[in-house]
Amino acid sequence: QVQLVESGGGLVQDGGSLRLSCAASGRAFIRYFMGWFRQAPGKEREFVAAISWSGSSLYYAESVKGRFTISRDNAKNTVYLQMNSLKSEDTAVYYCVADSHRPIGTSKTLEDYEYWGQGTQVTVSS
16 A cells, blocks of 8 residues: 655746655555646646656656656655746646556546545646
């Protein structure tokens, strides 16, 4: 069993930055594919970014490419999402996702993955 706890969300102005963290409990964190989804008000949940076990492979949605950076620290059982040049359309609840078999982003449905957190709110004011 893995528990994921997101933190770092908040209110930021247009063009600002935030760094989200996702702390994972349980063993074998290094064996999990990790990633982030988000859901904006009135919109479907969408894939944001993913990272492989080793951190050598990174994947991003087109809408965040060049602005967001995903990383992981396996010694701390934590994955990060550095968000720069934030826009109002980035306003959403951000969910951390983990799966030991399925790379994050191969399914658009959050419930297809093994674990996800409760989410953290990011609000970008224009």
